[in-house]
Amino acid sequence: MKIGIVGLGLIGGSLALEFGKQGHELWGSSRSAATCQIAVDRHVVHRASPDLASLAPVDIAFICTPIPYVLPTLKTLAGILRPEAIATDVASVKGAIVTAATELWPNFVGGHPMAGTTQQGIDAAQFDLFAGCTYVITPVKQTQPEAISTLESLMQPLNLTVVTAAPEIHDAAVAWISHLPAMVSAALVTACGTPPPEELQLAQQLASSGFRDTSRVGGGNPELGTAMAQFNREALLRSLYTYRDRLDGLIQLVEAEDWSGLFELFQQARVWRVPFVE
Amino acid sequence: MKIGIVGLGLIGGSLALEFGKQGHELWGSSRSAATCQIAVDRHVVHRASPDLASLAPVDIAFICTPIPYVLPTLKTLAGILRPEAIATDVASVKGAIVTAATELWPNFVGGHPMAGTTQQGIDAAQFDLFAGCTYVITPVKQTQPEAISTLESLMQPLNLTVVTAAPEIHDAAVAWISHLPAMVSAALVTACGTPPPEELQLAQQLASSGFRDTSRVGGGNPELGTAMAQFNREALLRSLYTYRDRLDGLIQLVEAEDWSGLFELFQQARVWRVPFVE
Numbered sequence: 266m267k268i269g270i271v272g273l274g275l276i277g278g279s280l281a282l283e284f285g286k287q288g289h290e291l292w293g294s295s296r297s298a299a300t301c302q303i304a305v306d307r308h309v310v311h312r313a314s315p316d317l318a319s320l321a322p323v324d325i326a327f328i329c330t331p332i333p334y335v336l337p338t339l340k341t342l343a344g345i346l347r348p349e350a351i352a353t354d355v356a357s358v359k360g361a362i363v364t365a366a367t368e369l370w371p372n373f374v375g376g377h378p379m380a381g382t383t384q385q386g387i388d389a390a391q392f393d394l395f396a397g398c399t400y401v402i403t404p405v406k407q408t409q410p411e412a413i414s415t416l417e418s419l420m421q422p423l424n425l426t427v428v429t430a431a432p433e434i435h436d437a438a439v440a441w442i443s444h445l446p447a448m449v450s451a452a453l454v455t456a457c458g459t460p461p462p463e464e465l466q467l468a469q470q471l472a473s474s475g476f477r478d479t480s481r482v483g484g485g486n487p488e489l490g491t492a493m494a495q496f497n498r499e500a501l502l503r504s505l506y507t508y509r510d511r512l513d514g515l516i517q518l519v520e521a522e523d524w525s526g527l528f529e530l531f532q533q534a535r536v537w538r539v540p541f542v543e
Numbered sequence: 544m545k546i547g548i549v550g551l552g553l554i555g556g557s558l559a560l561e562f563g564k565q566g567h568e569l570w571g572s573s574r575s576a577a578t579c580q581i582a583v584d585r586h587v588v589h590r591a592s593p594d595l596a597s598l599a600p601v602d603i604a605f606i607c608t609p610i611p612y613v614l615p616t617l618k619t620l621a622g623i624l625r626p627e628a629i630a631t632d633v634a635s636v637k638g639a640i641v642t643a644a645t646e647l648w649p650n651f652v653g654g655h656p657m658a659g660t661t662q663q664g665i666d667a668a669q670f671d672l673f674a675g676c677t678y679v680i681t682p683v684k685q686t687q688p689e690a691i692s693t694l695e696s697l698m699q700p701l702n703l704t705v706v707t708a709a710p711e712i713h714d715a716a717v718a719w720i721s722h723l724p725a726m727v728s729a730a731l732v733t734a735c736g737t738p739p740p741e742e743l744q745l746a747q748q749l750a751s752s753g754f755r756d757t758s759r760v761g762g763g764n765p766e767l768g769t770a771m772a773q774f775n776r777e778a779l780l781r782s783l784y785t786y787r788d789r790l791d792g793l794i795q796l797v798e799a800e801d802w803s804g805l806f807e808l809f810q811q812a813r814v815w816r817v818p819f820v821e
Binding site: 331349368369379398399401428430434435437438439441442443445446448449450451452453454455456457458460463464467468469470471472473475476477478479480481482483484485486487488490491495496498501502504505506507508509510511512513514515518519520522524527528530531532533535537538539540541542 | 679720731736747761784790794
């Protein structure tokens with residue numbers, strides 16, 4: 266199959282590596298001519314150009330840009346792709362993209378591979394990034410069944426689990442397990458930076474794995490943290506309001522010295538965490 | 544030196560292993576006769592008994608029980624130890640212990656090794672648990688300088704860093720980097736357990752390393768989570784109030800769609816996290 270990859274970073278580059286291994290023919294595109302050159306030199310794709318018009322021959326185009334560029338990229342591709350070509354994306358929010366994208370290109374189907382590392386860019390592209398991960402496909406009523414089955418068949422050999430969910434269910438789910446943790450964690454770090462010098466210095470000295478883990482996603486890429494909120498605002502706000510209620514409840518238990526109530530809350534957290542992490 | 548260890552769990556057992564390697568003579572004590580037997584059989588201590596009276600000959604007694612048992616244990620030991628013997632503890636809160644303990648036993652000095660694993664009990668005791676960790680000693684005005692220097696000299700060979708801090712500074716610091724993260728993380732898990740079935744099921748399926756890390760300390764030992772709040776209530780409440788303010792500020796940015804403000808918050812989190820984790 267002739268596959269186009271727009272955005273040759275961690276996800277786009279890694280998808281290209283897998284598709285190349287499967288014997289597909291690969292057209293790459295990146296805004297950066299240097300990245301295009303690297304992708305060709307390293308045999309990540311067979312050819313690459315910053316000019317999206319070069320993708321005219323492909324059967325399916327994967328848009329692997331940062332979230333804000335998905336729709337603008339598709340708008341340009343809509344004047345380039347053959348009418349029977351499929352377009353798809355890999356963005357971590359779907360409601361803000363899928364309906365608008367389907368209007369721009371009826372043969373669009375939304376996707377989201379739940380995979381990543383802390384690295385970014387073409388240098389981070391790697392084989393087996395998707396092994397064991399979940400790939401969410403988010404069709405809407407207008408989505409063509411052939412677009413779904415083509416995407417599924419491309420994913421089959423990648424040793425991952427394909428799941429189908431409505432965009433709004435996807436967005437609500439990732440708000441809970443990905444976007445809310447990032448906000449909670451960022452608020453934690455900015456709170457921990459406020460104590461007076463002597464206290465702050467000792468806190469920094471004593472911080473170990475507990476702080477490291479809880480603060481990790483909040484101390485990550487600011488562009489991504491902002492985009493999560495911007496493009497999944499409603500679902501995230503619902504999660505944030507529920508979280509604030511729970512936090513207030515916890516604070517009230519501590520204020521009231523209700524230690525059996527706090528014990529129950531921690532007990533519940535221990536039990537409820539299991540199905541998320543096993 | 545003749546060293547007593549009360550509480551033969553992860554910390555007490557691991558301290559005993561290190562002190563034994565240094566050639567000290569070790570008296571162990573645990574409420575559980577079975578644990579005493581295991582500790583002797585495995586050469587963790589030279590002798591052990593559930594009867595605290597057996598510790599009469601020691602030069603220094605380490606109280607390594609759970610937090611609620613530190614003061615009651617010291618009260619009993621005060622009728623047993625020789626007047627020149629030193630008593631110390633390893634509890635993760637100090638204000639609630641050190642002043643009261645010094646009144647019970649003038650030759651008391653508080654301590655807190657910042658070390659641990661997810662394991663508990665004598666089976667978790669291990670060599671090198673303290674290598675590279677920070678051992679906080681928390682003297683008050685009445686603390687005997689000899690008690691501090693004896694504790695320091697015992698710690699020197701363990702390849703760790705000894706830090707001295709007032710109990711209230713210690714408690715404020717651990718509230719920020721240990722107790723607050725546990726509360727934030729527990730509130731996160733209990734919030735994430737609330738969505739309707741279809742959303743919850745997908746969330747559980749999609750949760751990966753971000754959720755795993757952010758939820759880890761909140762899904763831990765409920766006894767410990769409760770004790771942190773109970774015995775460090777004031778410092779924890781101060782941290783919780785600051786945290787709630789930061790969270791409210793973040794929520795307001797999302798509500799107001801102030802994306803440059805949110806970007807700055809994430810940028811600040813990324814920069815502020817560094818001195819805590821490097």
